[in-house]
Amino acid sequence: xxxxxxxxxxxxxxxxxxxxxxxxxxxxxxxxxxxxxxxxxxxxxxxxxxxxxxxxxxxxxxxxxxxxxxxxxxxxxxxxxxxxxxxxxxxxxxxxxxxxxxxxxxxxxxxxxxxxxxxxxxxxxxxxxxxxxxxxxxxxxxxxxxxxxxxxxxxxxxxxxxxxxxxxxxxxxxxxxxxxxxxxxxxxxxxxxxxxxxxxxxxxxxxxxxxxxxxxxxxxxxxxxxxxxxxxxxxxxxxxxxxxxxxxxxxxxxxxxxxxxxxxxxxxxxxxxxxxxxxxxxxxxxxxxxxxxxxxxxxxxxxxxxx
Numbered sequence: 001x002x003x004x005x006x007x008x009x010x011x012x013x014x015x016x017x018x019x020x021x022x023x024x025x026x027x028x029x030x031x032x033x034x035x036x037x038x039x040x041x042x043x044x045x046x047x048x049x050x051x052x053x054x055x056x057x058x059x060x061x062x063x064x065x066x067x068x069x070x071x072x073x074x075x076x077x078x079x080x081x082x083x084x085x086x087x088x089x090x091x092x093x094x095x096x097x098x099x100x101x102x103x104x105x106x107x108x109x110x111x112x113x114x115x116x117x118x119x120x121x122x123x124x125x126x127x128x129x130x131x132x133x134x135x136x137x138x139x140x141x142x143x144x145x146x147x148x149x150x151x152x153x154x155x156x157x158x159x160x161x162x163x164x165x166x167x168x169x170x171x172x173x174x175x176x177x178x179x180x181x182x183x184x185x186x187x188x189x190x191x192x193x194x195x196x197x198x199x200x201x202x203x204x205x206x207x208x209x210x211x212x213x214x215x216x217x218x219x220x221x222x223x224x225x226x227x228x229x230x231x232x233x234x235x236x237x238x239x240x241x242x243x244x245x246x247x248x249x250x251x252x253x254x255x256x257x258x259x260x261x262x263x264x265x266x267x268x269x270x271x272x273x274x275x276x277x278x279x280x281x282x283x284x285x286x287x288x289x290x291x292x293x294x295x296x297x298x299x300x301x302x303x304x305x306x307x
Contacts, residue, residue: 003030004203004303006228006265008295009038009045013232013246014067015271021045021297022067023268025228026055027205029133029151034058035075036149036207036228042071043078049298053082058089058135059115062209063146064096072103080112087116091127091137093145094119120147124216133202138220140211142245148209148220153202158306163196201307209268212245213255221259225304228295229256230268235282253283256290262304264288267295 009024016022022039024046033055035042046052056079061069069092079088092100097119104115118127124137124147133153140146157178164174168185177183181193204224208217211230221227232246241248247255249266256264266279273279276294283292293301 004028006205006226006301006303007049007051008265008267008297008299008301009042009049009051011267011269011295011297012039012067013230013268013270014065016041016067017271017274019297020269020271022071023209024071025207025267026051027151027207028055029205032057032132034060034149034151036060037062037068037209038071038075039067040070043074045298046075046078049300053078053084056084056088057086058091060149060207061090061092061096061100062140062148062207063093063142063144064099065144065210068209069099069103072100073106076104076115077107077109079115080109083112088113089116089118091118091120091149093147094121095145138216139214140208140216141214142210142212146210146245148207148211148216150204150206150220150224152204152224155202156200157193157197158200159197167191167196169196203303203306205303210245211247212242213247213251217247217255218259221255221261223260224262226263226265226301227256227259227261228265228267231266231279231283232268232270234273234278249279249282250286253286253288253292256283257287261288261290263291263293263301265293265295265301 005028007026010021012020021041023037024042025036027034120137123139126136128135137147206220206224206227208229229252231249231252233241233248235248235250
């Protein structure tokens with residue numbers, strides 16, 4: 001199993017179909033599990049996908065339409081039933097606090113795992129700034145307040161074994177030069193980190209749901225390794241998409257191409273489309289030439305390898 005992967009739990013938009021559950025997406029990022037937009041039926045989809053409540057560290061809701069949030073009640077109660085041993089944090093639009101409270105306390109249960117709430121407001125901003133990654137939210141354009149999310153790993157260094165060997169650096173000394181940036185060999189030669197390593201660009205992941213094209217979409221997508229983005233409609237319904245605050249496949253593909261996205265994942269399909277293959281064709285026609293996945297329920301998509 002990849003240490004960094006997307007587990008797709010559902011791909012339907014407003015109405016589920018026989019083959020598409022309501023939304024639900026789990027990002028596995030090393031030891032972190034981030035569940036985005038748990039729609040109705042998410043708890044059962046987790047079971048089918050082999051995802052446990054113990055895998056969840058964060059719950060992220062883009063907006064409070066039912067297909068993106070009605071599964072919160074079951075997921076939160078499962079977290080408590082299974083007595084998840086680590087902290088769980090919930091991010092959601094602050095304007096929807098009343099909806100979150102109603103879902104969190106929709107029925108009686110015993111709370112064993114307090115959920116830390118960290119709502120998002122205004123234009124968004126940085127939610128987590130740590131050594132492992134930065135997690136941020138950006139305002140989107142939808143009839144109700146909506147936010148997209150992005151996780152970015154800091155840039156680092158990739159050690160080069162042949163150069164290390166050339167200077168006779170091995171074992172614990174590799175860790176020392178990585179930590180200190182400089183090392184003096186037994187022969188008195190001073191070696192810098194730049195001489196035995198190269199820059200390694202940090203990986204990034206963006207999650208964009210219900211929205212029109214806007215500044216938030218472009219900022220979240222910019223240069224990311226994987227972009228999960230809604231494409232509710234085909235291009236023939238551009239006016240309908242604009243009216244209801246959604247994207248078409250071509251708009252999603254064009255935004256990804258302009259942002260330099262490496263792997264595009266299209267999802268959130270209207271019930272009017274039984275076969276989503278046309279979504280890929282339109283995204284390609286709009287100029288996206290990178291890796292592209294048309295999401296299906298219960299599929300797993302590994303993040304692209306490091307650059």
